[in-house]
Amino acid sequence: MEIGIVGLGRMGANMARRLARGGARVVCYDQADAAREALAQEANVDRAENLAALCARLSGERVIVLSLPAGAAVEDTIRDLLPLCSSGDTVVDCGNSYYRDSMRRALALSQQGLRYIDAGVSGGIHGLAGGYCLMLGGTPKSIEIFEPFAKLLAPDAERGWLHCGPSGAGHFAKMIHNGIEYGMMQALAEGFALLQARADLDIDVARLAETWRHGSVVRSWLLDLCVDILKDDNFLEIAPVVADSGEGRWTALESIELGVPAPAITAALMNRFSSQGRSDYTRRLLAMMRARFGGHATVKRAE
Numbered sequence: 001m002e003i004g005i006v007g008l009g010r011m012g013a014n015m016a017r018r019l020a021r022g023g024a025r026v027v028c029y030d031q032a033d034a035a036r037e038a039l040a041q042e043a044n045v046d047r048a049e050n051l052a053a054l055c056a057r058l059s060g061e062r063v064i065v066l067s068l069p070a071g072a073a074v075e076d077t078i079r080d081l082l083p084l085c086s087s088g089d090t091v092v093d094c095g096n097s098y099y100r101d102s103m104r105r106a107l108a109l110s111q112q113g114l115r116y117i118d119a120g121v122s123g124g125i126h127g128l129a130g131g132y133c134l135m136l137g138g139t140p141k142s143i144e145i146f147e148p149f150a151k152l153l154a155p156d157a158e159r160g161w162l163h164c165g166p167s168g169a170g171h172f173a174k175m176i177h178n179g180i181e182y183g184m185m186q187a188l189a190e191g192f193a194l195l196q197a198r199a200d201l202d203i204d205v206a207r208l209a210e211t212w213r214h215g216s217v218v219r220s221w222l223l224d225l226c227v228d229i230l231k232d233d234n235f236l237e238i239a240p241v242v243a244d245s246g247e248g249r250w251t252a253l254e255s256i257e258l259g260v261p262a263p264a265i266t267a268a269l270m271n272r273f274s275s276q277g278r279s280d281y282t283r284r285l286l287a288m289m290r291a292r293f294g295g296h297a298t299v300k301r302a303e
Contacts, residue, residue, distance in 0.1 A: 001023065001024040001025065001148055001149070002026070002027065003025070003026055003027070003058075003064075003149055004026075004028065004029075004048075004054050004055070004062060004064040005019075005028040005029075005064075005065045005067060006030070006054065006064065006065065006066050006067070006068065006081075007066060007067035007068040007073075008028055008029075008030035008035040008036065008038070008039065009067065010124075011067050011124075011127070012028075012068075012094075013039060014127055015094070015132070015153060016028050016039060016045055017042055017045075017128055018128050018131070018132075018152065019149060019152050020042055020043060020044035021043075024044065024148075025046070027045075027047075027048055027054050027057045028045060028046070028048065028054070029047070029048040029049070029051060051077070052084055055081070055085065061086075061088040061089055061090070061145070062085070062086075062089045062090070063090045063149065064081065064085075064090070064092065065094050065119075066078075066091065066094060067094045067095060068093075069095060070096050070098060070101075071097075073095075074093060074095060074101075075101075078091065082112065085114055086113075087112075087113030088114075088115070089114050089115070090116070090117060090142055090145050090146060091114060091115070091116050092116075092146060093117070093119060093171075094119045096120070096174060096178070096246060097118065098171065098175075098250055099118065099137075099168040099170075099172040099175060099250075100168065102116070102167060102168050102170070102171045103168035106118070106168070115138065115139065115141070115142040116138060116142070116167060117136055117138040117142050117143065117146055117170065118136070118137040118138065118167060118169070118170040118171040119135065119136050119170050119171075120134070120135035120137075120164075120170045120171050120173050120174020121134055121135075121153075121174070122174065122177060127153075131153065131154050131160055132153045132154060132155075132160070134150050134154055134160065134161035134162070135161075135162060135164050135170045135171075135173040135177070136150065136164060136170045137163075137166060137167050137168050137170030137171060137172070137173075138163075138167055139167075143163045174247065175251055176254075177247075178248060178251065179247060179251030179252070179262065179265040180265065181222075182244075182248045182251075182265055182268040182269060183264040183265045183267075184220070184222055186264070186267070186268035187264070188218075188222055188226055192230065205230050206227065206230040206231045209223060209227045209230050210227050213227060241276055241277075242271075242272045242276070243276070244269060244272040244273065244276075248265070248268070248269045248272070251265055251269075252265060252266045252269050
């Protein structure tokens with residue numbers, strides 16, 4: 001078993017390690033020297049200096065995984081890979097690409113004799129030890145080829161990975177997964193904020209969170225993470241700015257296009273926009289309208 005991996009960030013590097021430790025030979029590449037060097041001591045990992053070297057060191061019908069940011073990075077890498085690939089090779093996009101882009105790429109590559117799998121991957125920085133949840137889109141043959149590697153990456157050979165459907169299905173499933181994640185995170189954060197606000201009730205929020213982990217209907221991995229965070233107040237020192245990735249926006253757009261209400265997910269996305277300062281203009285205008293129609297006081301902007 002041998003596989004190529006392009007992109008050695010937090011996800012790609014740990015996927016390479018898990019595959020190699022599972023017995024696969026991994027040939028990997030990243031533009032950054034430091035990213036390649038970080039795998040120097042890993043057994044069964046061969047670090048290539050460029051894409052051409054990566055392809056040359058893989059034999060037979062090659063399987064090449066892309067662990068790259070959605071958009072231009074994936075598009076450019078596929079373009080550079082095309083002249084290096086042969087008919088029967090399989091390209092697996094393990095990033096968070098937009099599912100419609102994946103459908104387009106699968107069709108384009110199939111016309112050149114190449115297989116394409118859109119692989120939604122969840123597990124984050126804990127995937128190396130605990131395994132990754134894999135949502136796969138592609139033809140039955142392409143999934144059959146990738147199956148041995150899916151079984152190594154997943155938490156268990158028979159669980160934690162699924163052929164969701166044709167091209168686009170894997171990234172569509174991951175998109176909705178991340179939309180759900182937005183809503184769950186928002187609900188947990190709001191609930192703990194409400195608990196913290198009633199200081200007079202003297203609730204130990206961290207201990208309550210730990211209690212909820214055992215038998216409660218809200219127990220989850222996200223709650224587990226909250227327990228560790230709430231044990232001290234160091235998180236209060238960071239700026240209250242929450243980034244949003246493409247999946248949340250795409251999920252909200254999909255709900256509009258399908259006419260399927262998704263108020264919790266959409267509200268969570270809007271809250272992230274607000275945390276990034278995108279509500280400041282709106283709030284200033286609101287404050288001035290109140291001042292003009294009702295004579296209400298305004299607060300001077302801090303220097």
